[in-house]
Amino acid sequence: MEPLKRLVLERLMEYYRFLTERTARMASPTVTSAQIAKALDIDPTQVRKDLAAIGLTGMGRVGFDVHEACYAIRVVLGFDQKHEAVLIGTGHLGGVLLAYSGFARYGLHIMAAFGGGEEATGRKVAGHRVRPMKAMKPFVKTHRIRLAILAPPTEPSERLLRRLVTAGVQAIWNFTPSQVAGPPGILVRNEQHFSVGLSEIGYHLKR
Amino acid sequence: MEPLKRLVLERLMEYYRFLTERTARMASPTVTSAQIAKALDIDPTQVRKDLAAIGLTGMGRVGFDVHEACYAIRVVLGFDQKHEAVLIGTGHLGGVLLAYSGFARYGLHIMAAFGGGEEATGRKVAGHRVRPMKAMKPFVKTHRIRLAILAPPTEPSERLLRRLVTAGVQAIWNFTPSQVAGPPGILVRNEQHFSVGLSEIGYHLKR
DNA sequence: TAGATTGTTAATCGATTAACAATC
């Protein structure tokens, strides 16, 4: 089967967040594509197609089983697995990521935090001891870590990327301002620089 | 003339960041669409179209004048104006936004920070005194603030949005996990929830 | 049964890329 496209994956995450929140509010065991679509401001056909793409089949006249849908999404997106990660870069944003308690429900666990500068090393950030960068590669190797999260003030240099990849990392989640080009086979997700949003806002606010 | 689409605006911001960084590294007064395209991994035709859309015209055989291009983008995206903003929500992420020194070069200035809880009020976050939410509306009105930045733990309730809009806010930059639906005429930019990126990563890492 | 909802194909829409004459 075709791998799922990024846009589909992102929508699946949104369906999942909507459905789990909705379950907390109301007890209904089923949901229609129209209800999901309305909440997320997209087309109902899109919702049905996405759910069909992961093997879900709705019931005429009542819609989709919420538990079944949540379970299927969880499995497809790998939330039922444990994803161990290292954080590299322990500035303010790194602290936010370390402190964020919401990751665990998606299977993500930050196992260690590494900081470049002398000053950082040994300090505690959000309850995590900051380890020296030297210790990163051995840690990743021995713990078989597959995900690295990059945050400022990390510079994602060629050398750092090479070290991560040879240590065995298979995905990079990049929160630094620099775009990272992925080595083949390695997934790189560049979270947009803050400022990108400003382009739309500045244009709108402009006289 | 047609208003520029969001995707075009975002690419313009990326061109701008690339060109300004590049100028710091090398002195060349011109740049070709192919050079920009290669650095940003897009098609050169796209670059030429985007630049044409804001009135820039290149020179055969040499490309575009870097200073001219930067200036034009700055004007179109409103970086040459002063955008005054209030921040609502002074958790960790709010602190990151307050501390971020890079906004000023895009014309963005956070003039005041407001926090909901009693505990927050009066504390200092990144050098800013946290003001009580009650003070938000008068502040926005008297200073004619046009942009509100929302950060956790703010809940973007209907009531809060109404208050912002009646106070005169014209754009909302939303960093909370909740999607905000824009009242007509008001631009809302929802920065994706952290977890959206995890969908792609989880799918890739899944065994 | 009647009617709401699905699953799926076809049509539309918009964005990206290719092609190439015009230009410096």
Place this chain on the structure above:
DNA sequence: TAGATTGTTAATCGATTAACAATC
């Protein structure tokens, strides 16, 4: 001049939306 680069039209591609028979 020769050749690299632009500006722009046409072709392609992919994503979104419309339509509607099948289903429960």
